[in-house]
Amino acid sequence: MKSFHFFLQAAFLSTLIIRPAYAASDNKPSINFETMQQTIVQLAQQIAVDMGRPLGNNTPDQSKPTGKASEVEKTLPTIEPQVKSPPTTPVAAQSTSYHQRSNSYATNPDSDPPRYVRQLSDIGIPAFKDITWLDVGLEHRTRYEWRNNDIRRVEGGEDNPFFLRNRAWIGIKNILDPFRFAVEFQDSRVYNNKHAITDQERNEFDLLNAYGELNFKKALGADDRGNDRPIRFRVGRMAYETTDRRFIARNEWRNTTNTFEGFRLNLGREANDWELDLFGMQPVRRLQTKFDEANSNLWFFGGIGTWRKWSDIATIQTYYMGQKQQGDPNGFTATNRLDREIHMPGFRVYGKAGNIVDFDVSYNHQLGFSGPNRVDANGYTIEVGRTFEHSWKPRVGLFYGYASGDKDPTDNVDNRFDRFFGFARPWSADHYVIYENLKAPKIRFEFTPTQKLGFELGYGAYWLASKTDRMFDILDGNISNTVRDPGFNRDRTGQSGDFGGHAFEGRIRYQPTPRINTILGYTHFTAGEFVRNRIAASPSCANGHSHPCVDHRSGDTDFLYFEVLISLL
Known part of the structure; x- marks a missing residue:
């Protein structure tokens, strides 16, 4: 795979204009985005000329989901991006898709390619109106955060970071079919x-x-509604x-993104009545100032079957996912140094019970081994909600999530549920808990007074499923490859209790234009007995202890943030 890295890197960099200047602390060059945009356009024209074909291919892209593009642009974006459909999709085909989105909170995957990507024909330049075979995208996000006494850190006080993230996409489809390729760049600081x-x-x-794809649009014929059923490799x-998104996610909230190297085979597509997704991949190590590389010690694999024949009532997903890790003696965390093998069968069902309530239910069981210990863990989620008939579209949702924790540190059985590579933020906006060792009831209320303005209010509480296991991301007890875990986030005796705390969350989303989204959010977390007791039991910095030590405080926190997301094409 390493030779493939360098080939892809060279191919991508050849399409960009890179400034030779380097930041003092890094080995990665920065990008002139204005020049890059011009280069992408010139590249698109040159490819078509070199192939001796007209600049245009009006064949619809059958791999993208269907829907009304005009509604997507006008509608306020949800917690996770809405599926974007190509404007060239024939009107007659817009109602044939079997796919139904879930109404549950933040569970709809981003589109493929991502929502900020557009056909060159759609960027508004008349000269490019027929170039439907080239996908391009540029996106910028800035977020300011104010955190007061953040319990993810052993150090209290205030923090005021600014996060910057830039993305760019270029992809070829249709014109070289069945061969397609795409490259997506990201710079996070x-x-x-x-x-x-x-x-x-x-x-x-x-x-x-940075992938190549073979896309056979009609390899498996068509479903009962006439949707082509492709094979994609x-x-x-x-x-x-x-x-x-609880086990495989880009993790849109975070400033950096999960990615993998390997293969993916899809039989069918999102619009079909059934689809099978098979994958075998190695997660990519995010090296902050060097070119990322695959984790050769870990394989992530599985298969996902989706049945949409009855999607007006329920969509059914059954799956198997697994991890196999060869212990790295030089691994940063104790988990990295273990031989591990985890197998997880699971299922998910979501849909609507008439016009009364919507629902989303999942269950997962994990078996295998982690070092000398046998793995036996489970997790499940239940959400029901109702959207009321009113112009503001008010919705009330009730959620409960459970993930087992290690019951006994001495019994050679590991009961801690593993979220694999799933998202974290919807469990808690301030990122104090994830899908492990958790019992989390929540209630959420949403309404949208206008197409551009939306409000969200939520309240959640967090208990540890096992009081002898850890509360993941508190007191530097994370799995970062930078900060060592001092072990303050676990009490093996169980004497610190099991109540982590509870939080009030609020968000205001405003979309001034179809290509600019803004979010203002606030969360107040009130610490429970477990957090307060772990702070009190840790070495106090006030007593002259050497690092790591903990600034003793109440455990209550405040988190305020403002975000601007801009699609540049």
Whole structure:
């Protein structure tokens, strides 16, 4: 795979104009985005001329989901991006898709390619109106955060970081079919952060996607509604999301992005009545100032079957996912140094019970081994909600999520549920808990007074499923490859209790134009007995202890943020 890295890197860099200047702290070059945009356009024209074919191919892209593009642009974006459809999709075909989105909170995967990507024909330049075979995209995001006494850190006080993220995409489809390819670049940086910078905040000048694909549009015929059922085989580096995003996700909230290297085979597509997704991949290590590389010690593999024949009532997903890790003696964390093998069968069902309620239910069981211990863990989620008939589209949702924790540190059985590579933020906006060792009831209320303005209010509480296991991301107890875990986030005796705390969350989303989204959010977390007791039991910095030590405080926190997301094409 390493030779493939260098080939893809060279191919991608040849399409960009890269400034030779380097930041003092990195080895990755920066990008002139204005020049890059001009270069992409010139490249598109040159490819068509060299092939001796007209600049245009009006064949619709059958691999993209269907829907009304005009509604997507006008509608306020949800917690996760809405599926974007090509404007060239025939009107007659717009109602044939079997796909139904879930109404549950933040569980709809991003589109493939991502939502900010457009056909060159759609960017508004008349000269390019017939170039439907070239996908391009440019996106910028800036987020400011104010955190007060953040319990993810052993150090209290205030932090005021700025996060910057830039993305660019170029992809070829249709004109070279069945061969297609795409490259996605991302540059992630953080400024004014008083803590040690980790790979969750910084990953400068790297690739999220760089793959080749064979796409046979009608290889499996068509479904009962006439939707072509393709076979797609993709090889290379890829970042994508699937199922409810709890195990495979790009992780859009975070400043850096999950990506993998390997293969993906799809039988069918999102519009079909059934689809099968098979994959075998190695997760990519995010090296903050060097070119990322695959983790050769770990394989992630599985298959996902989706049945949409009855999608007006329920969509059914059954899947198997697994991890196999060869212990790395030089691994940064204790888990990295273990031989591990985890197998997880699971299912998910979501849909609507008439016009009364919507629902989304999943269950997963994990078996295998982790070092000398046998793995036996499980997790499930249940969400029901109702959207009321009113012009503001008010919705009330009730959620409960459970993930087992290690019951006994001495019994040679590991009961801690593993989220694999899933998202974190919807479990808690301030990122204090994830899908492990958790019991989390939540209630959420949403309404949209206008197409451009939306409000969200939520309340959640967090208990540990096992009080002898850890609360993941508190007191530097994370799995970062930068900050060592001092072990303050676990009490093996169980004497610290099991109540982590509860939080009030609020968000205001405003979309001034179809290509600019803004979000203002606030969360107040009130610490429970477990957090307060772990802070009190840790060495106090006030007593002259050497690092690591903990600034003793109440455990209550405040988190305020403002974000601007701009699609530049």
